[in-house]
Amino acid sequence: MRHVLVVKPCCLGDALMATPVLRALRTTYPDMTIDIAVTAWAAPAFDGHPAVRRLVPYPERPTLPRFFRLAQRLRAERYDAALGLDRSPWVGLLLWASGIPVRAGLAAGWRGLLYTHRVPPRPGRHESEQYLAVAARLGAVPRGLEPEFIVPEPIARAIRERVRHFRRPLIVIHPGGAINPGSRLLAKRWPPERFALVADRLTQVWGSTIILVGVATDRDATASVLAHARTPLIDWTDQLSWSELAALLAEADLFIGNDTGAGHLAAAVGTPTVSIFGPTSPLLYRPLGPKSVVIAPPASWELREPRDLRRLSTIADRLDISQVHVDQVVEAASRLLQGEQGTA
Structure with missing residues (x-):
């Protein structure tokens, strides 16, 4: 698995809580390239992160036409795997429509059917731990729960x-x-x-x-x-x-x-x-x-x-x-x- 997409739309605090996943992926798979689909509002949370190759614009207001246009773009990237770090059904739908073969996501019930590997949210577990449980489906080994941000x-x-x-x-x-x-x-x-x-x-x-x-x-x-x-x-x-x-x-x-x-x-x-x-x-x-x-x-x-x-x-x-x-x-x-x- 060399080319992975992480989807974390919003918001700034939630995006920072996802950075332990990036650290886990980077240390487990040093040669992996990681793109992140994120809204413009939350994108600054990932600025300058050493694990991130590119930020992919995610729609601020979800609509089916916008999502299927984005899905077409993602399909052309030929990602090996994707992580859906959000409970929104829009995230699962986007990854399913993108044709990414391995899709791990935070989802339960019918939403879990959109993923090849689903992780039902566990009550009382911190969001960073929830996200790391999703990343573990790709074999990523956690390297701490603290968020990270690199100041230029x-x-x-x-x-x-x-x-x-x-x-x-x-x-x-x-x-x-x-x-x-x-x-x-x-x-x-x-x-x-x-x-x-x-x-x-x-x-x-x-x-x-x-x-x-x-x-x-x-x-x-x-x-x-x-x-x-x-x-x-x-x-x-x-x-x-x-x-x-x-x-x-x-x-x-x-x-x-x-x-x-x-x-x-x-x-x-x-x-x-x-x-x-x-x-x-x-x-x-x-x-x-x-x-x-x-x-x-x-x-x-x-x-x-x-x-x-x-x-x-x-x-x-x-x-x-x-x-x-x-x-x-x-x-x-x-x-x-x-x-x-x-x-x-």
Whole structure:
């Protein structure tokens, strides 16, 4: 098997959770060429990855004509095998229509009929482990669960210079997220005034520099944090590319944010990370890394199956992200900073 397609359409955090599969394939089969079918939104997660030969554009909005045009293109590539790392039936249909002879996918029931090797999702198993179970059908041997992202050296150098004179510890806070193409799930956002309180308390104790980050759709969240904070914060909202954000996170002493792709990116570059969850499952989606901590309501840890929040009109009180208190986040952040910097 020398020519393999991996399909992971969306989103940034999910794409990063698939990078352990790339590491497993690369180390098990050093001569294998790997293409990834991914949407433009999630494509930055794979930028510069040493295992990836090429990114294949995947439709942002699935329609049968778009999928069959893509299937024709994939058929011409004559892939030896494919991995479908998504539960969507569109992925299985695409690979079936592409005529790829060996198709391993994350699917159960009738969707599994579209694959030659199907792996039913296991309740309570982290997504990265689910994906690696699919890759194992091609004989790939896991090499850890942590995500990975390679920061281009020129970008790393530029960010290092930009933060060189900032007071340490350097803390990056991402108070937004949860807005992707076709979805707006603001129940995943912790209240911005609480991020402001966390920033104030950490600055008071540690004398830290705190940078707020996010994309254009996060401006309301970062603006609210700035309005509520009593200490000066640096606002880099919508100023960084994905690779520049990765470089900043690699320089930071700590990252704090919601259940978003930025938390997985922080884990991928080895940054101590505090992630705040509520209506989504930390068991399935938490950033994986030796310095990654999740704060969530106890009930969130009981969620063992994916949930489509777009289909929920209300979030149960026991899963409300506001159940997470400022003290919990400050204590977790302080423990990580003590491990990095010594006792305050």
